[in-house]
Amino acid sequence: MDLILMIIIACEIGFWLFVLLGLLARYVLRRPRIGIVLLAMTPVVDLVLLTAVIFHLQAGGSASFFHGLAALYLGVSIAYGHKMVTWADERFAHRFAHGPAPVKRYGADYAKEAWKDAARTGLAVGIAAGILWMLMTLIADPSRTHALLGVYPILGIWFAIDLIWAISYTVWPRRTPALKT
Template sequence: MILGLIIACEVAFWAAILGGLFARYVAGRPRLGVVLLLAAPAVDVILLVLVAVDLLGGGTASWHHGLAALYIGISVAYGHRMIAWADAKFATRFRGAPPRPKLTGVAYAVACWKDAARTLLAVAISAAILGGLIVVVGNGARTEELRGFFPLLGVILTIDVLWAVSYTIWPKKSVKAANG
């Protein structure tokens, strides 16, 4: 059941974002667009409440519950960036705004480190949700599955930091420099 709710919340999250951008750029209704864009974070709150209610109602934690915590952490940490990316795409497509320049060199490495910081935030939020659920439920046998997500959070953060380190050492070349 929780897996279905996660999928429904993911669909609702993107429906709110795309609906907000469609209202803003295609329908010419910027206020409606803002309302729909603000609905996206509400989806995360709804998912968190549903997961907590399921566990507090006697449910045993599964990987789905841990996935919900991870999803919420990523959504909170990267949500604004994802919306800004989609907004820029819509502005380019429907308003003729210039496309964002492709980052290379130091600018790309800096962007990678900013992403590593966002990933750290996502991991911290996910860990706090997992820890909070474990404490609130107060039954180690029913929340054992959640404990298994802590090493996964470390792996996710490590991969993102290694990505940033690699582009700091070997900067991404521009297309001109790579072909020249």
């Protein structure tokens, strides 16, 4: 298995481990300060991944699709990280601290959230594209970074799909389910 892929997997596991431990400390152990510290460690995981990718390439390694995947992971983590942590926090608060049930969205409210996600995806794509550009500029050897160019179309397709998703829910809103009697 490619070293960078293993680091990406470890960082993804690390991200969710910090989230899980932070929420367990916050709601189950009733240690909110420890929970906040653990949740604040999630961006450190991103720095570890970015540093590993840069070191690998600067040490003479050639970029692979997995280096591009790392850029995509970083873009998603930065753009969607807060939303993912909030999503998990709402569920933990509901389950362990008698917080309100997570809200299900329908109609215009769902469409509005879809547009917010499209904006987040645009941000994630921009961050990933910027990281790819930075890596190619930093290494300055197209023969070693050529594989990164193949990630740009994937970013474009992902953004287009998210735009279509938002448009579709604007034109055909998600209906509120009928109440069962």
